[in-house]
Each structure stands twice: as structure tokens, then as C-alpha cells.
Amino acid sequence: MNSTNQLLKPITLKVNENGNLDLGGCDVVELAEKYGTPLYVIDEKTLRAICQDYKKAFSKYPHVKFLYASKALCTMAISKIVYDEGFGFDTVSSGEIYTVYKSGADMSKVLFNGSNKSYDELALAVELSVGRISVDNFFELSLLDEIAKSYNKTIDILLRITPGIECHTHEYIQTGHLDSKFGFDLTQVDEAVELILGRYKNLNLRGLHAHIGSQIFETSIYGDEIEILIKEIARIDDKFGIKLDEINIGGGVGVKYIESDCPPSVYTIADIIIDQLNKSIEKYSVVPPTIYLEPGRSIISTSGVTLYTVGSSKQVPNGKKYVALDGGMADNPRPAMYEAQYSAQIANKPLDDSEEVITLAGRFCESGDILIKDVNLPKLEEGDIICVYNTGAYNYSMASNYNRVAKSAMVLVNNSQSDIIVNRETLDDLISHDKIPDRLK
Numbered sequence: 001m002n003s004t005n006q007l008l009k010p011i012t013l014k015v016n017e018n019g020n021l022d023l024g025g026c027d028v029v030e031l032a033e034k035y036g037t038p039l040y041v042i043d044e045k046t047l048r049a050i051c052q053d054y055k056k057a058f059s060k061y062p063h064v065k066f067l068y069a070s071k072a073l074c075t076m077a078i079s080k081i082v083y084d085e086g087f088g089f090d091t092v093s094s095g096e097i098y099t100v101y102k103s104g105a106d107m108s109k110v111l112f113n114g115s116n117k118s119y120d121e122l123a124l125a126v127e128l129s130v131g132r133i134s135v136d137n138f139f140e141l142s143l144l145d146e147i148a149k150s151y152n153k154t155i156d157i158l159l160r161i162t163p164g165i166e167c168h169t170h171e172y173i174q175t176g177h178l179d180s181k182f183g184f185d186l187t188q189v190d191e192a193v194e195l196i197l198g199r200y201k202n203l204n205l206r207g208l209h210a211h212i213g214s215q216i217f218e219t220s221i222y223g224d225e226i227e228i229l230i231k232e233i234a235r236i237d238d239k240f241g242i243k244l245d246e247i248n249i250g251g252g253v254g255v256k257y258i259e260s261d262c263p264p265s266v267y268t269i270a271d272i273i274i275d276q277l278n279k280s281i282e283k284y285s286v287v288p289p290t291i292y293l294e295p296g297r298s299i300i301s302t303s304g305v306t307l308y309t310v311g312s313s314k315q316v317p318n319g320k321k322y323v324a325l326d327g328g329m330a331d332n333p334r335p336a337m338y339e340a341q342y343s344a345q346i347a348n349k350p351l352d353d354s355e356e357v358i359t360l361a362g363r364f365c366e367s368g369d370i371l372i373k374d375v376n377l378p379k380l381e382e383g384d385i386i387c388v389y390n391t392g393a394y395n396y397s398m399a400s401n402y403n404r405v406a407k408s409a410m411v412l413v414n415n416s417q418s419d420i421i422v423n424r425e426t427l428d429d430l431i432s433h434d435k436i437p438d439r440l441k
Ligand SMILES: Cc1ncc(COP(=O)(O)O)c(C=O)c1O
Pocket: 069, 071, 072, 090, 113, 175, 210, 211, 213, 214, 215, 250, 251, 252, 253, 294, 295, 296, 297, 298
């Protein structure tokens, strides 16, 4: 069965009676006029559909919990929607914890994860009673125990481990291979467990956590990960006599950025995971554990598009034709960071079948600020609205104010209604944290 992450475009996208692209029942060109560009637009129906795909796909295993990886896109409205769909949250900073908290989530459904959490961040997590903390290293074990003691609390933790699995994705988004900055090496697990059982009385070990990478198209890799985690909890039980009843397998499921991308269906992944769970549970005679999944990109990417307005263009003699947009690497750093590819259409003339090979360039002062290289699009004119697909994940969440450009607004569309969920920054927002020392006045 197919799932929503396998689509290039949001499910409500169509061409309307004005001959324009239409998303969530809203004319995309009118959205650009009303809210300005660059504009992030999130289609609520697509977001809810993928959450429901995950729930349906895993319904055959009774002990599954979904944590939305907030790093993909963390705003209060997005948190509210995924929470409403039954998801908890994987968070990696006090900013994400606070956003989720202010959106009204039950904090027991939140996990705090990360390779170098600060004292203040851990203290906030303890104070707000987040459900689980995934401890990444020996330093953090000791720091968290000290904080928990000062709050007179016992904290449920997972140990983040490096399972030694190499997935075929960009080197920068691989995390589960042996030489990684994340988590305990498998050879360090016993020492960590001994410390928790013997010295760190305010920590309660519940299970193991791993994450193998992002934008993964392979499916068997999740079976390998389950086998490693269950084998490890059985080994820990044998050696220390403690029954760990939780495994967290992270996120990583891919999405379709360009036509040739073939991301897996979450239904296929669920079948592989559940099959391997049942096999490994029997093989190692362990109690069926609760399994946590932490999808980020596959939850939010497809629901998001970014709208840009076409500005200047330049034909290099005997070279490329560059068409410049009013956004680029500050609202979407992925192409400049790791040559990520995207697909686009012209929102105000999607049915135009003329063709020209051009390069969509960003407006920022870096030669590397190219959004899409050598793309086939109808002839573009100044003022045309470009709709770039699959920008829901790791775009706004990675955005910057490079060149002192204000961050773009975000709009949620559904049933012909559009609502601002993140305001566009103003010039005053840009200088609001600046100070001129008296001696310079
Ligand atoms: C621990 C952990 N969980 C979940 C995710 C989410 O991954 P994705 O967005 O690929 O699903 C990440 C991403 O880096 C992660 O590090």
C-alpha cells in the first residue's frame, strides 16, 4: 500500500478554474499576493494523512508510540496538529521543548535527545517533567543524575547507542555508523549500565535508543536495527538481570524530492519492523517491548511548499540561464549544504507546456546559492510565482538571517482557509537583539 511520503506534491494540490495552482482549496497565486513571498505553505490534509498512514501501518503491533521529530519543523501550530493526531515529540533543545510545551502537549509524551545537552536544557526538561531523556554519553549521565537529585526526581532514561549500521544517504545525515559523534558505542554500554545501577540513583533505565540516518530509501535496514536493539536488551538482561521494555528506533524514512526518488511506503517499513520484532522477541525470549518511532522529514516534508517571486534573469553567453528568486539559501539551506535536489512548478501558469532549461538562483550573496540547477520549466517572466515542492522539512527549521534578510512567513491551508502560523519577520525584528554600547554613542 502506498503512503503519503511517497508523493512529490501535497494531496490537495490541483489546477483551479483560474488556471493557477491551488493548495488546500486556496489559490496559490492569491496566497503569494496576500502574504508576500517567500512564503512557506503547509497543507494540513497532507500532514494529517501521513500521520494516519503511520498509525494504520503499525496498528498490528500493540505497543507502538510515535514521536514527531520536531527538528524537521517546530512551530506551535504544527505541534498542535501532530499532537492532535496522537503523536508525542522527539525534541533536541530547550527551544523545541518550550514550543511543544506552549502548544499544550502533555509533556510525558516528550523525549529529549541530543549529543551535548546543556545543564539548563536538562534542568528545563526535568522541571517540565518530559517523559524520557535519551542519554547520549557518560558526561550527560552524571550531569542528569545531579540535576534529577536537585529536583528530588527519578528520571526515566534511554541510552542512545550507535548500532554500527551504515545507510546509503548523504554522509552528513548518516548517524548510526560506528565512527559517529552520537551515542554510546556498543562496547561502552555495560559501563553505562553499571553506573546507572550502581551510582546514579536518580536515573531509571527504561531502554535503548538508536537512529541510523535520514532520507533513507532502504527498508531492510530497519529490520537490522530491531535485531541489534533486541539482542542488546536480552544481553543486558542476562548480564545485569534488568528487563528493559522500550526500544526507540529513531526516524529516517525518505521522501520524494524529485521524480526519480523512490521513497519506501511506511506500510512496507511497518511490515518489516513488525516481522523482525516478532522474530527477535521469540529468538531472544524477551517481553514484547514498546517501540518508539521518531519520524520527522516523512511527516512534514510533503505537506510543505515554498512560494517565490521571479525577479531578474541572466543569460551567460554560451552558458547557463540564471533566473533569480526572492529567496534561497537562507530559507532553504539544503541545496547549498548538501546538494539537495528539489522540483518546482510555476503557480500562475502550471499548464504552460513550453520548455526551457534554466537554473533557479537564490538572492543571497554566495555563488553556491542555487535552489535548482538545470530545471526544465516554461519560460519565466518577472513576477511569476514559483512553487517549490517538499519544503516542509528542514527548511524553516534550518533558516537563517543571512544577508540580514528577514525570515519568511508560514501559512497553514485547509478547506479553502489560510491562516498565518508564523509571522514574517520585520526589519525591527532583525535589529531587536542588537545593542550599541554607550561608549560608542
Ligand atoms: C535521533 C533522531 N531521531 C529522529 C530524527 C528524524 O529523522 P528524519 O527527519 O529523517 O525522520 C533525527 C534526525 O536527525 C534524529 O537525529
